[in-house]
Amino acid sequence: MALPTSSVITLHVNGEPRTLPVDHRTTLLDALRERLDLTGTKKGCDQGQCGACTVLVDGRRTVACLQLAVATEGRQVTTIEGVADGDRLHPVQQAFLDLDGYQCGYCTPGQICSAIGVLAEHAAGWPSAATADVRPSAGPPPLTADEIRERMSGNLCRCAAYPSIVEAVASAAQPAPAAGKGTGPEAKEPAA
Numbered sequence: 001m002a003l004p005t006s007s008v009i010t011l012h013v014n015g016e017p018r019t020l021p022v023d024h025r026t027t028l029l030d031a032l033r034e035r036l037d038l039t040g041t042k043k044g045c046d047q048g049q050c051g052a053c054t055v056l057v058d059g060r061r062t063v064a065c066l067q068l069a070v071a072t073e074g075r076q077v078t079t080i081e082g083v084a085d086g087d088r089l090h091p092v093q094q095a096f097l098d099l100d101g102y103q104c105g106y107c108t109p110g111q112i113c114s115a116i117g118v119l120a121e122h123a124a125g126w127p128s129a130a131t132a133d134v135r136p137s138a139g140p141p142p143l144t145a146d147e148i149r150e151r152m153s154g155n156l157c158r159c160a161a162y163p164s165i166v167e168a169v170a171s172a173a174q175p176a177p178a179a180g181k182g183t184g185p186e187a188k189e190p191a192a
């Protein structure tokens with residue numbers, strides 16, 4: 001008996017249920033861009049190397065090109081289209097605008113989603129490879145430029161806007177941004 005190769009699934013994207021039939025091989029990135037017309041999420045390498053496709057799934061940073069759409073059913077997906085609160089930009093979006101955290105802008109949606117995840121992870125006390133004292137009792141490390149560079153290292157920028165991106169993330173961290181639709185980490189362990 002042949003096994004089915006497609007399913008009808010419901011994705012919860014930016015607070016709304018979206019039901020669609022998908023081939024089981026469809027990535028979350030292709031479902032968002034090609035099926036739901038949410039083209040803010042960009043395809044760069046399509047193999048998990050550049051971070052351009054970063055979205056938040058249940059508040060955690062996820063490269064959508066390596067995530068199958070069927071494996072995302074029932075989870076809360078936040079894309080760049082969903083991080084603002086109506087006409088009010090998310091503090092990270094505003095910081096990128098104010099501090100020129102982009103040039104061509106192709107990597108920017110992924111950078112912003114990743115930065116929202118970084119700030120939530122940092123606020124939750126998660127260490128990074130740049131953290132000197134990783135004991136839980138030490139609390140969140142200072143969000144230095146080195147910490148930001150390390151935590152954002154999965155997001156590449158061909159325009160090399162890195163100095164402004166680091167400034168924008170540091171600026172958005174003060175004060176810590178309010179959690180948007182599903183933008184806070186719910187799990188306690190850092191993403192691998």
Ligand code: FES
Pocket residue numbers: 042043044045046047048049050051052053054063064065066
């Ligand atoms: S397009 Fe997904 S990491 Fe590059």
Ligand code: FES
Pocket residue numbers: 101102103104105106107108156157158159160161
């Ligand atoms: S702003 Fe052009 S790739 Fe980053």
